[in-house]
Amino acid sequence: MRNYFTVTISDVHGSRHYSFKHFFRKFAWGVLAVFFLIWGVGAFSLWWLASEAQELETQNAQSVVAFNKTLKKTRSDYERLLDEKQALEADLEQKSAEVAFLDQSLQGLERLVGVDAEEPEKLPYVERVKQVQLNTLGKSIMLNMIPSGHAIANYKGLTSKFGYRNHPITKERHLHGGIDYRSRTGGDVIATADAVVQYSSYSKNSGFGNLVTLLHPSGFKTRYGHLSQRSVKVGEVVYKGQKIGEVGSTGRSSGPHLHYEVWFLHHRLNPQPFAQWTIEKYDGIFEKVKGVPWGSLSLRVDQVVKKVEKQLSQKVVLSAVK
Missing domain, CATH: 2.70.70.10 (Glucose Permease (Domain IIA))
Structure with missing residues (x-):
């Protein structure tokens, strides 16, 4: 009977005896050991996964906070840029209206003083103003003398x-x-x-x-x-x-x-x-x-205007050099 072991179960009805080979005892202990091993590994895995989940949740919360902060700043920057864009558009519209008004005024001055350049609007404004100034200067000289x-x-x-x-x-x-x-x-x-x-x-x-x-x-x-x-x-x-x-x-x-x-x-x-x-x-x-020799008088005035134009050009060159 050495290869057997006996398990006795007692209750109100009496005792019952069961005999098993030692192999089954070893098998049972193996099953218990595997069970406890699996339970231990599972418990550790659950603890590790819970820790990772907690860490991920913390990181996610931090990411959400950072994202919301970035989103708020981005929205603020966008609204600021939108306001600047609207202000620039309004300023550009005003400047365009001013340029159009100045262009009309310059055209009126060109007609007034008799600047008859072909398609003067294609010339730079500086050149057009210069022509008006010189033409006005010539006529003012004539009208003064x-x-x-x-x-x-x-x-x-x-x-x-x-x-x-x-x-x-x-x-x-x-x-x-x-x-x-x-x-x-x-x-x-x-x-x-x-x-x-x-x-x-x-x-x-x-x-x-x-x-x-x-x-x-x-x-x-x-x-x-x-x-x-x-x-x-x-x-x-x-x-x-x-x-x-x-x-x-x-x-x-x-x-x-x-x-x-x-x-x-x-x-x-x-x-x-x-x-x-x-x-x-x-x-x-x-x-x-x-x-009245209008031709020679006009020629004399033109010479004075050219002299003034030359002096102005020299001043511009000197200013550019400085």
Whole structure:
């Protein structure tokens, strides 16, 4: 019986005895050992997997927090960039409107001063502005050195034009060699171009009473008669628009007004085209007024403008070098 072992089970009904070979005992212990081994490995695996899951959950929570933070910053950056984009678009729209307005204004100036370049809009703005400036400079020089505009500060119309008429006092028909400006006594009389005062006195023989004569560059001369008082002296240099006297009724005059004459060398000219000569109506006078060498005068002015252009170019070059 050495190869057997006995298992006794007792209960209320008595005892029962079971005999087994030792092999089965060994087998049972092996099964128990395998069971406990599997249970131990399983328990360890479950503990390890739980730890890994906990660590992964912690990492996931940290990743979610980091992602939310990055997402919040990205959303904030996006909103900021969107605001900047809208601001830039609004600024660009405003700048575009300003450029369009400036372009229209520049076109108006080009038409005003007579810049007749072909398709000027294809030129750089700097070059277009330069052309306007130089063209304006040339015309301004011409308008300053040759009588232009009205000889009275507060223009209210004319009472008599240039040409033959019956004198209001003598009633004799004769050439009225100037134009008469309507004005009250004391109205400001102004020089119509840069000049030197050639005459400033009471002229009894001419009938003009208080008379001022200005000698302008390039052979022009203007006369201002019937003044109530004179504001300049012989030899004094005056500029265009400067007050030289006040309207009156001295000499042979039927009432307060300004008698104004324009001369070129020894030839009397109709002052009305000169009075209407402005930068807006620049070219008309060249056809209306004959006997004046407009070509040579314009050539002289162009030479001055080219000299100024050259000086400006040299300044730009020097600025670029510095």
